[in-house]
Amino acid sequence: MQLPVSFTERMQRLLGPDEYTRFLEALQQTPPVSIRLNKTKAEATMGLQPVPWAEAGFYLPQRPLFTLDPAIHTGAYYVQEASSMFVEQALRQAINLEEPLQVLDLCGAPGGKSTHLASLISQDSLLVSNEVIRSRANILAENVAKWGSGNVLVTSNDPRDFGRLPSFFDVMVVDAPCSGEGMFRKDPQAVGEWSEENVNLCAQRQQRILMDVWEALKPGGVLIYSTCTWNEQENEQNIAWLSEQEGAESIKLQLQPDWGMLATQFKGVEGYRFYPHRVQGEGFFMAVVRKAGSEEAVSHGKSRKKKYKLTAAGKKERALVENWLLEPEKYIFLQHGEVISALPANLFEAADEVYQNLYVIYAGTELAEIKGKKLKPLQGLALSQHLHKDAFQVADLDLERALRYLRKEDISLGTNGNNWLLLQYKGLPLGWAKQIGNRLNNYYPKEWRIRMELPAELPDESLVIR
Numbered sequence: 001m002q003l004p005v006s007f008t009e010r011m012q013r014l015l016g017p018d019e020y021t022r023f024l025e026a027l028q029q030t031p032p033v034s035i036r037l038n039k040t041k042a043e044a045t046m047g048l049q050p051v052p053w054a055e056a057g058f059y060l061p062q063r064p065l066f067t068l069d070p071a072i073h074t075g076a077y078y079v080q081e082a083s084s085m086f087v088e089q090a091l092r093q094a095i096n097l098e099e100p101l102q103v104l105d106l107c108g109a110p111g112g113k114s115t116h117l118a119s120l121i122s123q124d125s126l127l128v129s130n131e132v133i134r135s136r137a138n139i140l141a142e143n144v145a146k147w148g149s150g151n152v153l154v155t156s157n158d159p160r161d162f163g164r165l166p167s168f169f170d171v172m173v174v175d176a177p178c179s180g181e182g183m184f185r186k187d188p189q190a191v192g193e194w195s196e197e198n199v200n201l202c203a204q205r206q207q208r209i210l211m212d213v214w215e216a217l218k219p220g221g222v223l224i225y226s227t228c229t230w231n232e233q234e235n236e237q238n239i240a241w242l243s244e245q246e247g248a249e250s251i252k253l254q255l256q257p258d259w260g261m262l263a264t265q266f267k268g269v270e271g272y273r274f275y276p277h278r279v280q281g282e283g284f285f286m287a288v289v290r291k292a293g294s295e296e297a298v299s300h301g302k303s304r305k306k307k308y309k310l311t312a313a314g315k316k317e318r319a320l321v322e323n324w325l326l327e328p329e330k331y332i333f334l335q336h337g338e339v340i341s342a343l344p345a346n347l348f349e350a351a352d353e354v355y356q357n358l359y360v361i362y363a364g365t366e367l368a369e370i371k372g373k374k375l376k377p378l379q380g381l382a383l384s385q386h387l388h389k390d391a392f393q394v395a396d397l398d399l400e401r402a403l404r405y406l407r408k409e410d411i412s413l414g415t416n417g418n419n420w421l422l423l424q425y426k427g428l429p430l431g432w433a434k435q436i437g438n439r440l441n442n443y444y445p446k447e448w449r450i451r452m453e454l455p456a457e458l459p460d461e462s463l464v465i466r
Ligand SMILES: C[S@@+](CC[C@H](N)C(=O)[O-])C[C@H]1O[C@@H](n2cnc3c(N)ncnc32)[C@H](O)[C@@H]1O
Pocket: 084, 106, 107, 108, 109, 110, 111, 112, 113, 114, 131, 132, 133, 136, 159, 175, 176, 177, 178, 205, 209
């Protein structure tokens, strides 16, 4: 790998000659592979090495062909680079996760941090997972739906739109678009795209993003900032600039000596740097700050009589779907066009506020679509952590049938009937099919289907077990 000269000079200065040699050696090695489990759906198979700073994170001995493991399509785990999982420490150490929180993941796609945040916050909390680029927002919505938490709204807005929600969020994650130096090993193309000019452009854009969303953070709220790059402009300097401008207070995290990341101090800002020769992971930077002031001072104007944007589903529709979720009494059932969805009832006010101000593309759990007098169950329900399986007829698929189903091929079970079937693999729901006589109509979402041809020989083991 041919590294840019000015990058090399800066890294030598940052690391010193000995450490720089170890850094270069690490860049030649194969990147580690790691996954984060969805513990509501699956457990790790025995013997996987844990990621020390993330409870559900595990390293794999090698990179499997993930597409051929049906479990990944069920949202049982997410393939995520280990350093990024450090966000968990910011949440556990700087925030009371038992409290109901309003959380924003501003730069959300493809969904690594959002699915992680969804696992860490309580069911009484709302996560707004945003991605400005629409095509990427669809992928984010897919991954959020697969994770199945039910308390997430996926939006597709520019950071400046969040100014319409002043003092709304308790926690914000800004995993900013960056110059990607930390990805040089995983993605050699990133080296070719790197330039000093781009670093400066990225740093300016990050400042703009931070200023655009800062207003939406509550006084006393916590902002977690991260990049996958090493230059100081995009990292320490940006957070020091934000702290100076806004009087934000830097939060120091406790590190275990064997974790390996490097704690930095710059103008009173604590930062955490991840280098591949020090940690089993890619390049990453994170800093955490608290906004000055306290929440008591904020008035949300909730007493105002207001016109809601969200519409409750009618009694009839509600009666048809409520038994499809566990603990239905905890939800409010909503209707948007032909789609009936469910949101935890205590999140209604906050979710409505989001609907009033942002462009929401996925919300809560999508349960069903009204088709004339009938209801068609939706994929969001099949993958929900709160699905009441007993309400449906379930059929187990072997590996080959599961993969063919995920390719949206016609499969046959040799059964007869006229009803909806919940298809699953090793107890993990995959999606819906409808029996019509001895035919089976495949309702797997077209955009999610596996596009690769199946090899003659299939792998015989899944990475996770239920
Ligand atoms: C580092 S990636 C986010 C990765 C994601 N947090 C995860 O863990 O999977 C940065 C994201 O910011 C988005 N982005 C690009 N330009 C942006 C802008 N001007 N404002 C906000 N987000 C932007 C990109 O599309 C990209 O999805």
